[in-house]
Amino acid sequence: MPRTRRTTRCCALLAALFLAVAAGRVAAQTPADDFKQSCSSCHTIGGGPLTGPDLKNVAKRKDRAWLRRFILDPAGVLASGDPYAKELLAAAGGVQMPPVAGMTGDRADALLDLIEAESAKERSKFAGSTVSDRPLTDDDVEHGRAVFLGTTRLENGGPSCVSCHAMGDIGWLGGGRLGPDLTKVFERYKDRRRLAAWLTAPATETMLPTFKDHPISDDEILGLVAYFRHAAAESEEDTAPRALVFILLGLAGTMGALVAFNNVWSGRFRSVRKALVENVRKGGA
């Protein structure tokens, strides 16, 4: 039937068009952007190690097939007992490389090509964050605190940290519970450079899409780093009781609200008939 064939052809054409558009959208992200977003929070090219190793000339340290495998599935390679991967884990202070969301073989190849090309340059644009390394002041701490709490609006429109993260020194409610408690985050990173690099392009599954189009500015990062360092030094590690207090406060609040509702709408279970019967009983007795 010619009509059916035409329909089929139309469908095929449409499908092809759709695929082309979809592919175009994926391709729109250049390897450089990809590196910045997915890798630069832990890696530099020629800027020394951050949380992860410096990737300059990484192709000379290990063959491309292994690198590709590791990028695609870091946990799998580690679990297979690969000795070099174990070495890397030890060097990173036990921080395991997280799987990169949506990583494909093609993307890994493109990234490796990029790293190779950048390694050849005198100074790569991925040599480290552009955040200033001047000494941190009390003003920086104050600014960071304001950014964390959202009392100062973030320059590029990103959400304030407190909406997902808790801090030890901001009162009993502590902050959000979606992300990890950041009271001691500075101790975990040990180094302001690493922390700053991480904040330039947060790479976790939750933070990546949130901050992709609203990056945290260098000035804000400096403040946050100052604030985190200050908080880590000042506060004690007491996350467990704080979580408990949070739950208890929630329970108490709920109970309070229920009691209040119960009083405001106290007439809801009234019964006209029972009141009549009670009246007569009282009068009769």
Place this chain on the structure above:
Amino acid sequence: MDVRSQVSMVFHLDKCIGCHTCSIACKNVWTDRKGTEYMWWNNVETKPGTGYPTKWEDQEEYRGGWELIDGKLRLKSTGKARIVPNIFHNPSQPSMDDYYEPWTYRYEDLFNAPEGDDQPTAVPISKVTGELIDIEAGPNWDDDLGGSEIYAKNDPNMASLTPEQQSQMMAIERLVFFYLPRICNHCLNPSCVASCPSGALYKRGEDGIVLIDQNVCRAWRSCIAACPYKKTYFNWNAGKSEKCILCFPRLETGQAPACFHSCVGRIRYLGVLLYDADKIEDVASRKDEELIDAHRDMVLDPHDPAVIAGARANGIHDSVVESAQNSPVYKFVKDWKIALPPHVEYRTLPMLFYVPPLLPVMSQRNGDTIESVSEDLFHAFDQARAPLEYLGNLLGGGNTGKVSYALRKQMAVRLWRRAVTVGDITKEAAEAALREADCTPEEADEIFKLSTTATFDDRFVIPPMHREEAIEMMKDTDDHRRETGFGFLTGPRRGS
């Protein structure tokens, strides 16, 4: 003039024997489903009494009906300020206890009980929870209990009576009760319809029956608070409200509604009234004492050529107008003026009218002896056991004038018929009584006939419903032309 037709009703309270046959007929036809056990679309209550649900007439408790604020009609149950804080629960509804918790008995206990010293008994269990319950009340708990401390004494109609009148109504040998059968009044200005936030309630254009669209109802229960007669009910199983449908499937096939058909005392009358819908708002906003007359004035004379022309212009079929001309309700309400709307002060303009009961004094306490005075059937009605004020509160919108007019006329008809059939009263005396009661011998004979020997077809003048025309107003019947008799537009779902 905007002529509409309304299937209207008259209940003759002097004839009601309180047998509850109507309630049972209705229950068996409509409310024997899960979730409807407690509902009595038709119920019979003993007056004085608090009724079903308890104290339904107390609108300070239930906030039903309309109130006049600065000359404007406002729903008592709701308003902008009340609606938000009570959006999830309307506090003015009767609770299950105010209706009653429906129950049955565990009859199998009678057979399964182990051998013992005592007879086995069937214990009562709740029809809602299935658990054992202590029965504390029922829909007619105070049946025949005139004078009871809890129920009769708290009748809201008694509140405005003097303490002497109240104590007299409770006194032994003088205590009084009569029966008040109640169904939905299918009002002209229904507050239930006005209150529904979903627009689920509507008044059928062709016959004025008030219905709840089960597909639109969203269980707000506003109608339950808003109806001052408490004749909409919430089905806790279906999550929809339900109410008396005046057996419209029966009416559409020319049969009287189940409660009318089954009435043993033949107290019920049904027929069409034509009314002027333009006047609804004006009439409902009148002063209390003008309400009954204004309500009566809305009802149009079906013999008036202008009315007939108006009816025709509004698409009312000639056969319906003809039915209105033969309507027994028109005679009771308009011609004879002896049928009165219940609690007209709620301003919903009910289209169910009651003929007030005479309630003669049958015996009297004289010192230590009780004298029978039953030979005096023709007592002065203002000496009747139920004070006129009481009946005035119930049927006269707070005034006794209309009630005493209706009672005087009924008494005159009795005297007249006594003179005609027995002859121990002179015709002259009887005619004098008739004149005093604004009645003629012919009218008296007519009242007598319709009150006593009327046949089924005299009592129920059911208009042809012309569903074919009513449907054509809503949809093109050609769409379903060749499908007649094949399936349902929406399949019926019966209770489990």
